[in-house]
Amino acid sequence: MDFYKILGVSRDASQMDIKLAYRKLAKTCHPDKGGDTIEFQKIQEAYETLSDTEKKRNYDNPQQHNIFTTQPPTMQRKGDVQYSLKVSLKDVYFGAVRKVRVQRTKLCPLCNVRCGACGGEGTITQHLHMGIFTQVLQSVCNMCSGTGRKVNSNRCNACNSTGNIVESNVFQVEIEKGMASGARTVFKEWGEQPTKPNQLPGDLCITVQVEESGDFTRRDLDLYFRQPIDLRHTMIGRIITIPHFEGPVNLEVSGFGIVNPNKEYIVFGKGLQNASGKKGNLHITFDINYPDKVLTDVEIKKLTAIFDEIGI
Incomplete structure (x- = not known):
């Protein structure tokens, strides 16, 4: 400057x-x-x-x-602040914007100035020449007690002479459709703040954590749903209602044939959609409720006759 x-x-x-x-x-x-x-x-x-x-x-x-200085002191970057933002699967399905309020405490720019004695380094370097040898001595700067800064002795209205000010900001984090857990949004210079003039602020890193829904589990863009069903309905069918994010999805089970509990039934295009428009599918698995009943000989003969008649 x-x-x-x-x-x-x-x-x-x-x-x-x-x-x-x-x-x-x-x-x-x-x-x-x-x-x-x-x-x-x-x-x-x-x-x-x-x-x-x-x-x-x-x-x-x-x-x-300082005839020994050939380049400016290296600026040290402070650490990043990590923040975990939990969002619902519904947020990821439709896309959303979430607000995060963050505070940071930083040196008051009005009453903290660079120490002129050490140039903001916090240390004084001396070079002692002894013949062909040079001894380098470093000591804590007495003018700033090693902080690299000097506090103005006049009363400061900005920080009430505490030397620090607290800044608050509300950040908007965009939750894209189909976003996966672990996605990060970085806000520059809202991490750890400098305590010396030769330091740079870190960043605020917000990591999205997608919570599982009570109804669905997720793999990439596909949704998985488990549907309980009685034994009789695995063969004769019934209408089931799936509580989908866009509204109830009604399905006639008989359209799947005789339900196999070891098979996944797919409803195409009813999964998540990503930012580029690609859609996943809805996978349905049936959990069969078997009746606690012992069949009589007569009932067995009746069922056998029916099975023979329909070919199963």
Whole structure:
């Protein structure tokens, strides 16, 4: 960042010019006056650096400040926050949008600024030259106690001088038709928040978990349903009603022939549908209720005669 450009002053500006420029910007850009929080943070950081003689000298002559630095410090990314969102099979059948409210606690941008002594690293590095050898010493920065940041001593209305602010947001997660458990939606920078200026926020990862329905189980786009049926109806048939998501599905069992409990009967196109329009099927398995009855010889002869007559 060009601190001179941020304050709107030239590189040969006096300390009085810098102070007047800061005060002018503070009157219009402070968040309490309707200004942008991030932009005001930049203004504060620029003023803190340029108003301090030593910091200004280091800023104007970065190579002289640290001749051993050949590249900027590596930004460390904080961890992601994992969130499990449970949805119903009905949501997956029709598609839905679910809202998730999330809070994050982050450093107050108005009263936390980068430590000028350590550049936000939290440590001071010294190079001691002893002949052909160089010893590198690292110590905790005394100015910021290793945090890499410096808290403004003035009272802050944004965070009540706690140093942290809590932000809340409502995210909309789209549940696509046919979505499987484990599908993830990522919201950038709503994970773990930085505690040092040289850190980057993690992400919020919302993973969808599809709960099984009380009536159906699921495999990919296919739905599976178990239907109890009496023994007599396995042969003579009856109308069964399946509580489908689109409304009751009425089926005449006799259309399947004599029901086999070891067989799956398929109703095509009544499964789930994915985002591309592909449809699964509805698989029906029958659980036969056998009567607790011992047949007499006469009953056996009657049934045998009927079976012989119809060829089974």
